[in-house]
Amino acid sequence: MDKPVFPDLKKQWQIASSALVVLVAAILFLYRETGMAMVTIWARSETFTHAFLVPPIALWLVWRKRTELLAQTPSPYPLALVPLACCALLWLLGDLAAVNAVTQLAMTALLVLAVVAVIGWRAARVIAFPLGFLFFAVPIGEFLLPQLMEWTATFTILALRLSGIPVYRDGLQFVIPSGHWSVVEACSGVRYLIASLTVGTLFAYLNFQSNRRRWIFVGVSILVPILANWMRAYLIVLLGHVSGNTVAVGVDHLIYGWLFFGVVVMLMFMIGARWAESPAREAAPLATRSPPTVLRTSFLSMTVAAAALVIALPPAIEWTTQGRESADFTALAGPTELGPGWRRVPNGENTLRPAFHNATGELLATYQRRDDSVVIYLGYYRNQNYERKLVSSDNVLVTSKNPDWAQSATGERDTSFADRPVQVRTAELRSVEGLGQTESARLAVWQFYWLNGKLTSSDYLAKAYSAVHRLLGQGDDAAVIVLSTPLGGDGKADAKLESFMRENFSAIDALLHKMRNGS
Incomplete structure (x- = not known):
C-alpha cells in the first residue's frame, strides 16, 4: 500500500x-x-x-x-x-x-x-x-595551452615585423635586436580566457533575456581575451624593446598583463551593459497555470x-581493482649491446632527458654505431595514480624552462617495426645557447607509448588502454619510449631512428615485458 x-x-x-x-x-x-x-x-x-x-x-x-x-x-x-x-x-x-x-x-x-x-x-x-x-x-582548460601559445607567438612576431622590428623565430622562441624572448605557459592567456568566460557567462545570464544576445556576449567573452592577450604580448615585447629591457620585464611583465586585461574586460562589460534587457514581468504566478x-x-x-x-x-x-595492483620494481637496466654494432656508451653532458615525472623506473642510455648515435629514454609506470601517471600535462619532452633544449617543431610520422604499422610523434629540438644561430645543435626526436605490448602515440588511446587493462585485471604497466639523434644536415635523422627501431625494438619490447612480468 x-x-x-x-x-x-x-x-x-x-x-x-x-x-x-x-x-x-x-x-x-x-x-x-x-x-x-x-x-x-x-x-x-x-x-x-x-x-x-x-x-x-x-x-x-x-x-x-x-x-x-x-x-x-x-x-x-x-x-x-x-x-x-x-x-x-x-x-x-x-x-x-x-x-x-x-x-x-x-x-x-x-x-x-x-x-x-x-x-x-x-x-x-x-x-x-x-x-x-x-x-x-x-x-x-589547460589542454588549450599549446594552441594558445602558438597563436600568441604568431601574432606577436607578425605585429613586431609590421612595426619594423626584425625577428628571428624558432618555435616559441624568437630573437629581436634588443634580446631573446619566448612564449611560455603564462603568456598563453588561458587564465584570461577562463576568467572572462566565467564572468561573461554570468553577466550575460543576469543582464540579457534573449538567448541570442546571451550567446553573442558569451562568444565575445571568448574572443576578446584571446585578442587582448595577443595585443598584451606584443605591447610587452615592444615596451621592452624601446626601453632597452628596463620596462615590462620580470614581475612588471605579469602586472602589466593583468592591468591591461582588467581594462579590456571592464570596457567589454560597459559596452554589454548598454544592451542590457529588463526581466519580463510574468502575467500570472506559475502555480496558477496548471493544477499542482x-x-x-x-x-x-x-x-x-x-x-x-x-x-x-x-x-x-x-x-x-586496488587489490590487483602489481608490486613495484627497483631498477630498469638497459643492455650493453643491442642490434648489430650498437654498443652502449656514456651519456653526454647535454643528453636529452624528457620531463616525465615520478616514473616507477627510468632508463637513459646512449647507443653508438660507427658515427651514428641514438639516445633512448624509457619511463616505466606501474600502479598509476594521480601523482604517478604516464600521460599527464606535466609530462613533456622539454619544459619551457629547460636550460639546454627548446622545442622548435612538432609533427607525426607513420613508420613500421615489429611487423606492424606504428605512428610516432616527431619533434625538433634546438640548443638554447644556439637560438638565433644557424649552426646550433639540433635533435630529431621520436616519442610513443608502450601499454602492455600495445603501441600508440595518442594520449587518449593510451588513457583508454590503461583504463580497460585495469578494469580487466591486467594491470596498468606502461612506458614512454623517446628516441633522439643529432639532426645533422643530411636530412637522414628520421631514417636513422627508423633503422634503429627496426633492428632493436624486439630487444626493447623484451625488456619492457620482463619488467611487466617481474622477472
Missing part, C-alpha cells in the same frame, strides 16, 4: 529537499577524493582560483529563482538514472586511467543529474543555468534508492 500523499506544495518540497540533500551528501562522500582534488587545484593554481566562488554563486542564483521554483511540483524523474549511470561509468573509467578532468566533470554531472532525478525535469529547468554554472568549478500534482513518497524513495545504488557502484568497483 502506497504511503500518504501530500497535496501541500511546501510539505512536498520539504520531503524532496531532504531526499536531495541525502543524495548529494552521498555523492560528495563517495567521490570525496575527486572533490578534494578539485579544491586542491583551486588553491594551487591561479588559473582556477575563481572556482571557489562558483558554488556560492550557483546557490545564490537558485535562491533568486526560489519563488518560481517553489511554484513547481517536485516530481521524481527516473529517466535521469540513465545519464546518471553513464556519468558514473565515465567517472570509473576516468579514475582507472587517472584523468582528473574526466572524473571531475563526471562528479559534477552526477550532482546536477541528482537534482533532476529527485525534483524532476520541469522543476530543474527553472534552475537550469545555476546547475550548468557548476561546471565552471571544474578546473579544465502530488508527490508520491514511495516513488521518490525508489528513485533515490536506485540513484544511490548507481552512484555507489563505481567507487566499489574501483576499490576492488
